[in-house]
Amino acid sequence: MGGGHMGWFLLCSSLLFFAVIASSGSLANLPIIAFEDGYTPLFGDHNLAIHRDGKSVHLSLDERTGSGFVSHDLYFHGYFSASIKLPSDYTAGVVVAFYMSNGDMFQKNHDEIDFEFLGNIRGKDWRVQTNVYGNGSTNIGREERCGLWFDPAEDFHQYSILWTDSKIVFFVDDVPIREVIRTESMGGDFPTKPMTLYATIWDASDWATNGGKYRVNYKYAPYVAEFSDLVLHGCAVDPIEHVTKCDSSAQDSEGVPFGISPVQRTKMGNFRLKHMTYSYCYDTVRYKVPPPECVIKPQEAERLRKFDPITFGNGRRHRGKRHHRSRGSQEEAASSF
Template identity: 50%
Template sequence: MKHVMHSPLERSLPPLSLLLFLWIITTTFRTAKAFNVTTLTFGESYSPLFSNFNIQRSPDDKTVSLLLNRFSGSGIISSDYYNYGFFSASIKMPSKYTAGIVVAFYTSNVDTFERNHDELDIEFLGNVPGKAWRFQTNIYGNGSVSRGREERYRMWFDPSKDSHRYSILWNPRNIIFYVDEIPIREVVRNAAMRGDYPSKPMSVYATIWDASSWATSGGKKKVNYRYQPFIAEFKDLVLEGCIVDPVDQILSSNCTDSAAALMVKDYSTVTPESRKSMRLFRQRYMYYSYCYDTRRYPVPPPECVILPSEREMFRSSGGLKSKIRFGGSQRDGREEHQASG
C-alpha cells in the first residue's frame, strides 16, 4: 500500500472537498504556460565535464545522456560562464532501482572561486521502486557552505517515465526554481543576506554520480550495480544570460542591460496565479525547509518568509510533524542530507 502525506489543510477537508483540492492542484500544474525560450544543441551549449566517457549524444545533438556504471559517473558543463541567467533542461531520470544515485542540475563557480564559491542546486536523490521520488533545492553564496539553504520535496509524478522541465532563474532581484513552469521556490534578495546571495559568474552543470553514503534513506539504500548502466537524459537545453569572463574584475557593462532584460522576462516574476500553484505545491509536497529548522537557525535567515500555513506543518527540526512515512525516514527531516557544495 502506498502511503500519502496529507497537509493540515487536507486533513480538515471532507472527502468531496479533498477530491476538489486534488483536482485543482493537478489541473493548475498541468496548464502552466510554457516559457518563451530558445533551446540549444549540446555542441552549442555544453562540453564534457571530465571526458567523453559515459556521455552519449543523439544524432541531432539535441539530447545528451549521462551514464553511471561501476567504473564512473559522468557530467557536462556549460561552455561559458554567466552573470545571472535562466538555465533549463528537460530531464528524464534513470529507471528501475536507483537508490543512492544523485542526478544534479546546478550552477556553480567552485572551480574558479574555491574558497568563496556560489551555487544553486537541483538534486534528485535516487529512489526505491514503489516509493515517491524526492529531490532538493539549495543555495550557497560566497562560500557559505555552513549556511546551506536546502528544502526537500516529494514529486507528484514519476520522473523516470517521461521528461520534465527543471529550471533555475537567477537575477539580481530573485532566484526561482521551477518544475514544468511551476515555481516551487522563490528567494527574494534581502540586503541582510550580503554575500550569501549568489552574485559571481557561474557555469551550469549536469551530473550523475554515486552518493550511496547519504542520498537514499540516510545511506541505508545504496547503488546496486546489477541495474547498471543508470541513464539520465537531458534535452531542450536552455542557457540564457550574459556571458562573461569569470576572472574579470569589472564585468562587462553589457551585463547591466542584460540583467535588466532578464528581470522583465515571463520566468523572472511569480504571478498571482503561479504563486497559488507554488503555495499548493509546498503545502502538499515539501517535507523539509531550513526556514523552519529552529534548531539549526534559532533566528530564521533574513530571506525567509514565514507563512503560518507552512509553519504549522513543521517541527523545530524543520521536518514535518506528520509521522506518515512516504519513501524514506523523516525523523529529522535533514538526516539524509550532507551538503554536496
C-alpha cells in the same frame, strides 16, 4: 577592469538584460540550443552520449564512473533550463544534478544554485532538493526538499532556474516551487558572482538515501539520465576580462519569465503545502532561530510540523503513535494546483 568597475558593469548589464524581458508564465518560446553550441563534456568519457539530433544527451553512471557536462560560458544572471528524464527502478544512492557554480574559480567563497534529484529504493519516489549558497556560505544549509506530482522517471519534465539580482526561482515545468528573495540581512550569502552551468550523475551512497542507509546497487546499472530542450539564456561573461557578452537577440527573446505571475504564485503555495517535505527555515533542530532571510508562513510550518514533529516541532520525540515516513517521502500526488 577593477573590481568595483567590474561589479558595476555586470550589474548594469544584468539590469538591462532583464528590463527588456517581459514577464511571462509561458515556456513555449524558449530558445533551445544544440548541445555543442552551449556545452562541453565534463567527465565520464563514453558515459556521456550525444544524440544524433545534437540537442539531447544521455548521462550514465556505472561501476567505473558517473558523467557530466558543463557550459562553455560563465553567466551573470539569466534563465537556465533543461528537460530531464531520470533513471527508473532501484535508484538509491544515485544523484542527478542540474546546477550553477563558480567553485572552480572561487574555492573558498563560491556561489551555487542547485537542483539535486535524490534516488530511492524500489517503490519509493525520487525527491527533489534545491539549495543556494553565496560567498562560500556552506555552513548555512539552505536546503529544501519536496516530492513531485508525477513520476520523473516516466517522461521528460522541464526544470528551470531563474537568477536575477534580487531573486532566485526554481521551476518544475511552469510551476515555481521555490523563491529566494535577496534581503539585506543575507549580506554576501546571495549568489553575486558569474557562474557556470553543470549537469552530472554520480554515486552519493554516503548520504543521498536515508542518510546513506541505502547505497547504489550496480546490479541495476547503468543508471541513465536523459537531458534535452537545453536553454542557456543569460548574460555570458568573458572568463578573463569579466565583461558580459549580452546581445540584442538574447535580450529580445520572448517566453522567459522575469518573476512569478499571480497565478503561478498560487500554484507555488499549493505545491509547497502538498509536496514540501523539508525546509531549513523550519528546522528547529538545526536552527534555534531561523536564518534572517526566512519568512515563516504558518500554513507551511504546520504542514511540516505534522509531517515530522521532531525536526519541525520542539525537537522532542512524542510518545504514542510513531511516524514511519521518512523526511523525504512523498505524499499522494495531487491532481492539480
